[in-house]
Amino acid sequence: MNACPECAGVMKFDSAHRRYVCQSCGLAVNREEMDEMAAKNTSADPNEEKEQRKKDYLKWWSNKK
Numbered sequence: 376m377n378a379c380p381e382c383a384g385v386m387k388f389d390s391a392h393r394r395y396v397c398q399s400c401g402l403a404v405n406r407e408e409m410d411e412m413a414a415k416n417t418s419a420d421p422n423e424e425k426e427q428r429k430k431d432y433l434k435w436w437s438n439k440k
């Protein structure tokens with residue numbers, strides 16, 4: 376299930392328009408746009424947040440050395 380990059384609401388795929396439409400705020404984006412927005416707003420996706428934390432940790436680790 377996809378989460379809205381703006382409000383973390385439920386995104387439903389609109390096959391007619393080939394876009395994901397947010398059920399909460401009405402945001403309509405295609406797959407590419409959603410990935411771009413999700414990359415900017417990592418808190419919307421718990422998995423993204425985990426990845427970011429891993430990166431932060433690696434950065435901290437390399438700075439320490």
Ligand SMILES: [Zn+2]
Pocket residue numbers: 379380381382383384397398399400401402
């Ligand atoms: Zn939304």
